[in-house]
Amino acid sequence: MSLHVDAGQPTRAPMPPSRRHVRQRPGRSFMTWLDLKAAPYLLVSPYYLLFLIFGLFPLGFTLYFSFFDYDLTGTVEWTGLGNYTAMLGDAAFWKAVVNTLAMFLIATIPQILLALMLANALNKRFKFQLGVRLGVLLPLVTSVVAVAVVFTQLYGRDWGVVNWVLGWFGADPIDWKAERLPSWIAIATMIDWRWTGYNAIIFLAGMQTIPKDLYEAASIDGASRRRQFWQITIPMLRPTMIFVVLNSTIGGLTLFSEPTTFYNGNVHGGTNSQFQTVSMFIFEQGFREFDYGYASAAAWLLFLLILIGSGINFLLIRRIGGNK
Amino acid sequence: MIANSRRGRLLAVAAVAALTLGATACQSDDKPDTAAGGGSSAAAGPVTVTLQTFGGGKNFGYKEAVDKWNAEHKDIQIKYDNLTDQFEQVYWPQMIQWLQSGAGAGDVVGIDEGGMGLAKAHPEWWADLGEFGLQNRKADFAAWKWENGVTADGKLFGLGTDVGGMSLCYRRDLFEKAGLPADRDEVSKLWPTWDDFVQVAHKFQDKIKNTKFVDGTNTLYNVVLVQEGAKNGNVTYFDKDNNLIVDKNPAVKTAYDFAQKISQEGLTAKLRNFTPEWNTGMKKSQFATLGCPSWMLGAVSGDGGAGPDFKGKWDVAAVPGGGGNWGGSWLAVPKQSKHPKEAAQVLDYLTGKDAEVSVFNYAGNMPSNVQAQQDPAVQGAKNEYFNDAPVGDIFAKSAASLQPIFLGVKHAQVKNAIESVVSAIDDGSVPYANGWKKLVDDAVKAAG
Numbered sequence: 001m002s003l004h005v006d007a008g009q010p011t012r013a014p015m016p017p018s019r020r021h022v023r024q025r026p027g028r029s030f031m032t033w034l035d036l037k038a039a040p041y042l043l044v045s046p047y048y049l050l051f052l053i054f055g056l057f058p059l060g061f062t063l064y065f066s067f068f069d070y071d072l073t074g075t076v077e078w079t080g081l082g083n084y085t086a087m088l089g090d091a092a093f094w095k096a097v098v099n100t101l102a103m104f105l106i107a108t109i110p111q112i113l114l115a116l117m118l119a120n121a122l123n124k125r126f127k128f129q130l131g132v133r134l135g136v137l138l139p140l141v142t143s144v145v146a147v148a149v150v151f152t153q154l155y156g157r158d159w160g161v162v163n164w165v166l167g168w169f170g171a172d173p174i175d176w177k178a179e180r181l182p183s184w185i186a187i188a189t190m191i192d193w194r195w196t197g198y199n200a201i202i203f204l205a206g207m208q209t210i211p212k213d214l215y216e217a218a219s220i221d222g223a224s225r226r227r228q229f230w231q232i233t234i235p236m237l238r239p240t241m242i243f244v245v246l247n248s249t250i251g252g253l254t255l256f257s258e259p260t261t262f263y264n265g266n267v268h269g270g271t272n273s274q275f276q277t278v279s280m281f282i283f284e285q286g287f288r289e290f291d292y293g294y295a296s297a298a299a300w301l302l303f304l305l306i307l308i309g310s311g312i313n314f315l316l317i318r319r320i321g322g323n324k
Numbered sequence: 325m326i327a328n329s330r331r332g333r334l335l336a337v338a339a340v341a342a343l344t345l346g347a348t349a350c351q352s353d354d355k356p357d358t359a360a361g362g363g364s365s366a367a368a369g370p371v372t373v374t375l376q377t378f379g380g381g382k383n384f385g386y387k388e389a390v391d392k393w394n395a396e397h398k399d400i401q402i403k404y405d406n407l408t409d410q411f412e413q414v415y416w417p418q419m420i421q422w423l424q425s426g427a428g429a430g431d432v433v434g435i436d437e438g439g440m441g442l443a444k445a446h447p448e449w450w451a452d453l454g455e456f457g458l459q460n461r462k463a464d465f466a467a468w469k470w471e472n473g474v475t476a477d478g479k480l481f482g483l484g485t486d487v488g489g490m491s492l493c494y495r496r497d498l499f500e501k502a503g504l505p506a507d508r509d510e511v512s513k514l515w516p517t518w519d520d521f522v523q524v525a526h527k528f529q530d531k532i533k534n535t536k537f538v539d540g541t542n543t544l545y546n547v548v549l550v551q552e553g554a555k556n557g558n559v560t561y562f563d564k565d566n567n568l569i570v571d572k573n574p575a576v577k578t579a580y581d582f583a584q585k586i587s588q589e590g591l592t593a594k595l596r597n598f599t600p601e602w603n604t605g606m607k608k609s610q611f612a613t614l615g616c617p618s619w620m621l622g623a624v625s626g627d628g629g630a631g632p633d634f635k636g637k638w639d640v641a642a643v644p645g646g647g648g649n650w651g652g653s654w655l656a657v658p659k660q661s662k663h664p665k666e667a668a669q670v671l672d673y674l675t676g677k678d679a680e681v682s683v684f685n686y687a688g689n690m691p692s693n694v695q696a697q698q699d700p701a702v703q704g705a706k707n708e709y710f711n712d713a714p715v716g717d718i719f720a721k722s723a724a725s726l727q728p729i730f731l732g733v734k735h736a737q738v739k740n741a742i743e744s745v746v747s748a749i750d751d752g753s754v755p756y757a758n759g760w761k762k763l764v765d766d767a768v769k770a771a772g
Contacts, residue, residue, distance in 0.1 A: 072424055073442060092769075152600075159604060175594075178751035264599050266413050271596070271748035288417050289737060289770065 066297035072290035083297035093298060095273055096281040097305065099184070103259075103277065104252035104309075107188035112244065114196050119203035120229060133204065136197035147190055148261030155186040155262075177263060183275040190258045195251070199244050206240030207233060238320050245313045253306045254279050278302045370401050371666045375674075376419075376430035379619070380409035380598050381626025384434055384485060384653070385687025389679040393670070400666045409598045409628070411436045412740040422658075423449040429658040431667035432674070435482060436653050440472050441566075441733040443482070443656065450481035451657040456668035458483065461675070468728035469692045473654050482654035483675040484692035486619055486683070487726055489719040490547060490648035493616040493624060495535075496639045496711060498609065502531040508713060512642035518548065518582060521644040525591045528612060536593035539611040541583035541750040542743055543597045547615035549579035551648040553729045561739065561767065562732025570738070570767040580746065580760060587750045596747040598623075606630035616640060617650040618719045621688030625709040640713040649726040652692060690719040697723050734771050741770035 066084070069077040087093050122133055139147070154161045155176040163173040176186045210233065218228050234241075256279040259269055267284045269276025276284070282302065286295030377384040383406045390404045408414040416439045422428030423446070435443055443449065453459075458480060462470055465484050473482035492515075496506040504527065505511055515521040525537035538544060552575030553560040560576065563569050570576050586592055593610040595602040605611060606629050614620065623629050624638060655674060657667040673679055680691035681699050688707055691697050697720050705716035732738070745763040748754035754762055 073420060073446065156601065156604075157594075158601070158610065159608065175751055178753045180753075264410075265408075266410070268413075268744055270753060271744050271751055272753035274753055287421065288413070288740070290417070290420065 062296040062299050064296075065293050066300055068293040070291070070293035070296075072292055079293065083294050084301070087294070087297055087301060092273060092276075093278075093281060093301075096269075096276050096278045099180075099269070099273070099275055100253055100255060100277040100279075100305075103184045103187055103191075103255060103275070104249070106184050107191040108245075108248045108252050110188075111192045111196050112199065112248065114192070115199035115203055115244070116234075118196065118200035119207055120233065122200065122204050123207045133201065136200050138197065139194050140198050142194070144194070144257040145261055147194055148258050151186065151190045151193070151258075152262050177270055178274065180274045183259075183262070183270060187255075187259050187262055187275055190262075191252070191255070195248070199248070202244055203237065203240060206237045210236045234320060238317065241320060242314060242317050245317050246310050249309050249313050250306055253302065253309055256280060256283070278305065370397075370399050371663050372401050372403050373432060373663060373667050373670045374403045374405060374430035375432045375434075375670065377404070377406045377434040378408055378411045378415035378436070379406065379434075380603070380623040381629040382622035382687035383409070383626075385622055385683035385689050386674060386679070388686045389674060389682045392682070393673060400669065402670055405430065409623075412438060412736045412743075416736050423660070426660050429660055431661040431663055432655055432657055432671050434485065434653050434655055436736075437472075437651060437729075438731055438736040438739055440482070440654060441562075441731050441735050443654075444472070444475050445733050447475035447477055447479050447481070449659060450475070450479070451659050451661060451664040451668070453480045453483070453657065453668055453671070456665060456672075458668060458672055461672070464675075464677075464693050464695060466692070466694065466724070466726075469652075472728070473656070482656035483671060485653045485655055485675060485680070486689035487652040487692045487723055488550070488617040488619075488649040489690045489722055489726065490550075490643045490650060491616045491618070491640045491715075491718050492643045493614045493620065493638055493640055493710070495609070495612045495634075495637055497637045498532065498535055498612045499528070502528045502612075504528060506639070508639050508641045508711075511639070515644040516646075518644045522586065522589070522591070525586070525613075526589070529591060532612075535609050536611050537591045537613055538586055538593070539597060539602060539605060539614055540592050540595045541587050541746050543615040544586065545579050545583040545743075545746045546650055547617075547643065547648060548582045548645070549575060550650045550729055551645045552576075552578045554648065554727050558727055559730045561735060561742070561771075562730065564730050566732045566734075568732075568738070568768065568771045570742070571764045576742075576763075577760070580763060583746050584749055584756055584759060588756055592750055594750050596743075596750075603628050607633070615643070615650075617648075618688055618690035618715070619651055621707060621710065621715065622686075625688070625707075635709050636711050638709065639711045640707070640715060640718055642718075647722055647726075649729060684716075688715060690723050692723075694724070737770045738767050741766040 067078060067080055069075070069079045069082065118136060122129075122136065126132070153159075155163075157163065157173060157175045157177070160176070162176075163171075166174065174182050176182045214232050214236075215228055218232060223231070255277045259275045259277055260267055260280060260283075262275065263270055267276070267280040267288060269280050278298065279302070282295045282298045285291045285298060375386065375390070377386070386404055390402045394401050407418070416436070419429060419433060419435075419439075420442070461483060469484040469487065473484065474480050494511060499511065500506045504524065505514065514524050528537050549560055553573075556573055556575045557563075559569065559573060561568065561570050561573075587594075593605055595605045595610065606624065614624065616624070621640070625631075625635075630638065655671050657664055657671060661667050675693060677691075677693055677695040677699065680693045680696035681701050683689050684691055684696070684702050685705060691702060696702055703716045703720050705714070705720075706712040707715040742763055745754060745759060745766055748762075749756055749759040
């Protein structure tokens with residue numbers, strides 16, 4: 001983009017004569033217009049077309065049906081804001097919201113701290129650098145379902161490895177699927193196992209753009225490694241941090257696959273919805289109860305939740321390494 | 325520069341995400357389509373009729389019957405696809421979506437009794453089997469089994485596969501270990517009523533600690549529910565006008581109270597039926613008895629269940645409380661099928677006497693076809709896996725007199741919601757004191 005702007009400036013002066021020249025040949029003027037004005041739009045259009053079809057249209061469609069009492073196997077009736085008011089009084093919806101937020105916090109905070117430490121470690125010079133850095137990304141290549149299936153086994157009540165190990169320390173076996181907090185922790189570890197490396201690599205990329213002379217100057221001034229990390233690396237990573245946190249927020253609040261697979265593909269999220277997320281609630285309402293209107297309204301409330309969550313996180317992260 | 329390149333990265337991520345989404349959307353749309361339209365080049369090759377079923381272990385038990393058909397019919401090949409072991413939670417919602425959207429369903433599909441109320445209310449989903457001459461099968465079935473396959477406007481759309489019947493499966497070896505009689509007649513005498521059953525359970529539990537007497541709350545809850553339903557006008561969750569009566573029908577409360585009792589008294593292994601943990605529980609001998617409608621025998625003996633290692637260790641005894649009709653299914657041809665004629669032929673074969681006898685011998689599912697029920701091969705059948713239990717004698721004799729339980733249009737959804745609560749009191753996520761109230765509340769919500 002910037003290259004284009006730079007190239008445009010010197011040609012600005014001789015433009016008028018060439019324009020007059022072009023006007024004499026209409027065919028060529030069309031080609032020039034196509035080349036200069038339309039081509040960029042044409043080139044980006046595939047993304048926007050896809051977004052229109054798979055993003056904007058469903059969004060509008062969902063909004064429209066959120067005002068209806070729409071039963072797949074029955075009738076379609078206008079209810080206005082009825083779905084929304086019912087949802088605000090629906091304990092099951094709020095339970096899903098609490099589950100989602102709790103799992104998001106339990107998963108994301110350690111994940112980002114871990115990713116930062118990992119990236120900091122990877123940022124140093126050592127042998128087999130490339131191999132180790134790539135290795136950190138490996139969990140990302142495995143399928144979510146495979147991860148969830150393996151972790152579900154690990155967290156089995158009767159025959160799981162985790163309970164077995166806990167047993168060494170005399171702990172009673174934990175019913176990971178029945179109790180609320182344990183189920184959240186189990187699911188959070190699945191998410192972290194998969195995404196910590198990914199975030200670490202993004203942090204690493206961010207760290208490598210920080211000019212070396214800052215660290216040199218700090219060393220000369222006698223700043224310790226730790227001090228350099230907190231006072232140079234972290235503030236300079238702010239843009240990367242914003243990206244990572246927003247990405248994790250969106251991913252965390254739309255969590256679906258891990259908790260669903262954790263309960264044998266059942267979107268109820270445990271016998272008493274212990275770990276049902278809002279996405280699973282939407283799926284259950286829409287595709288198990290066939291209450292499309294209600295599910296659509298829930299989807300829009302989730303969208304609002306993500307906007308609020310992203311906004312709060314953005315404000316928090318922006319303060320990192322601020323004036324204070 | 326930095327800002328620009330980051331936006332580029334974001335866009336790239338978004339674009340990739342959109343593409344992946346699009347691709348997966350196409351995938352999930354395509355897959356069932358090709359399955360259903362497998363024989364779209366009908367003129368050239370053989371017609372492929374896709375048969376979709378559900379259930380654990382040996383499920384509908386069609387393996388041998390389908391192999392036989394495929395060997396004998398080069399022009400029509402059956403593709404037997406058991407989609408999942410869960411009907412209410414997975415199979416039926418997916419099927420409803422396929423039926424409603426007009427693509428994805430197989431050419432012949434299995435429907436559990438719990439889905440028949442809704443299926444009957446939607447004649448537009450189904451091909452008219454009368455068009456293919458299947459009206460003449462009426463004499464093959466008990467009146468209620470036949471009538472449940474006819475829509476409100478009189479169109480024949482489904483024929484019966486199996487019926488429930490009831491027994492109690494138990495582990496002979498563990499009973500011996502606990503000092504209880506192991507012979508099936510003596511075991512049957514131990515528990516004429518459910519109270520007797522609980523007493524036996526405590527005796528067992530006193531001797532044996534690492535195996536529970538019962539799998540969980542859910543299986544026996546359903547057994548007691550159908551027994552009590554039969555005593556209360558043959559209804560469970562809905563009355564015959566489709567009004568929800570969960571809170572008014574004493575059958576539901578009795579069944580729930582029994583489930584709570586066995587859980588509270590520590591007799592359950594706290595395993596919910598038809599989950600991977602439940603299957604593992606059979607392989608690890610976590611429970612010693614199981615409420616067994618005839619089709620449950622296949623779920624136990626199949627590889628997914630206890631499997632071949634436990635052959636001869638299981639046996640079949642009479643159920644406390646006497647009889648009961650849990651389960652039983654139908655086959656239907658969706659209207660969207662591209663080969664309704666061939667599908668109807670396959671359906672005719674699979675619900676016919678020979679196929680249902682084959683199913684009984686292979687999996688244990690009790691035929692609903694009257695001729696199959698009366699066949700000496702069924703009447704005199706013994707189940708090798710269950711220590712040569714005379715299953716023909718146990719199930720076939722009662723099959724003719726089974727009472728149908730009326731199931732409402734929204735039965736599957738309500739059943740699903742209630743079973744979650746019945747399992748939740750067992751794993752402790754809902755306190756016993758709140759269980760009944762939550763059961764009623766969730767049922768009302770699911771029915772609404």
